[in-house]
Amino acid sequence: MTAAVFGHDGPWTEEEYLALGETQQRVELFDGSLHVTPAPTPRHQRISRKLGNVLEAAAEAVRLELLEAVNVRLRPGRVPIPDLVITEQVDLDELIIEADAVRLVCEIISPSNAATDKVLKMHYYAAAGIEWYLLVEQETLTMHLYQRQGAHYVERSVTKAGAALELTEPVRATIRPEELLG
Template identity: 80%
Template sequence: MTAAVFDHEGPWTEEEYLALGETRQRVELFDGSLHVTPAPTPRHQRISRRLGNILEPAAEAVGLELLEAVNVRLRPGRVPIPDLVITSPVDLDELYVEAAGVRLVGEIVSRSNAATDKVLKMHYYASAGIDWYLLVDQEVGALHLYRRQGRHCVEHSTAKRGETLTLTEPVQAAIRPEDLVT
């Protein structure tokens, strides 16, 4: 992948991006530019697994699918890789999940990606019509649930340590920050 990235000239097309294939790094496509981040920390991955373990049974109970770290096509040329998504059933062999079927996106905020998760991706997900955005702030041990309002997100609820975040849409689940962030 390295040679293909550094030898590339001009903006990236979605076809060129998908032709890179699977990589160890998290490589996302934002309007012709690649956004490359190192693999997440073990703490980040543990939080992701724990959150997935809570949300997966809730998703399955209503006929939805929970997936971790998959390409989500928001529109042509815009393909982020969220930490997890709850989506309608999809073809598990496709290269990406279409945003139209995504009901909730979850991101675990790390120091290296805080601005991307809190501003850029939040805006992109809302613009793509994804109704729910869940942020896990591992630095302070808080959960923030946002709901799409038009092309923007507004905070719907939040939970700090000792509190519970209750989801009623698109799934029913109760999440305590201390169950994820220790």
């Protein structure tokens, strides 16, 4: 992949991006540019798995899917890879999930990508019409739940360790931040 990336001239098309195939790094496409991040830390992955376990059971109860680290097309040429998504039933063999199938997107903030998750992706997810955005700060285990209002998100709740987030949409789930590491 390294030779393909560094030997490439000009902006990336979605077709060229998808032709890279599966990679060890998280490679996302934003308007012709590739955004490459190293593999997440074990702490990040534990939080993702524990949160995914809670959300998966809740999603299955209402015939939705919980998926990890999948390509989501927000619009042509804009393909992030969120940590977790809750979607309608989708074709599990497709390379890309369309944004209109996504009900909730979750990002676990790493110190190296905080600005991307808090600003860039938040704006892009809202503009694509994704109703719910759950942002988890891995350092403090603080969860921020946002709901789309027009083309932007409005914060609906902030949950810190010792409290519980009571999700009612798009699934019903109780999430206790301190349990995401235990």
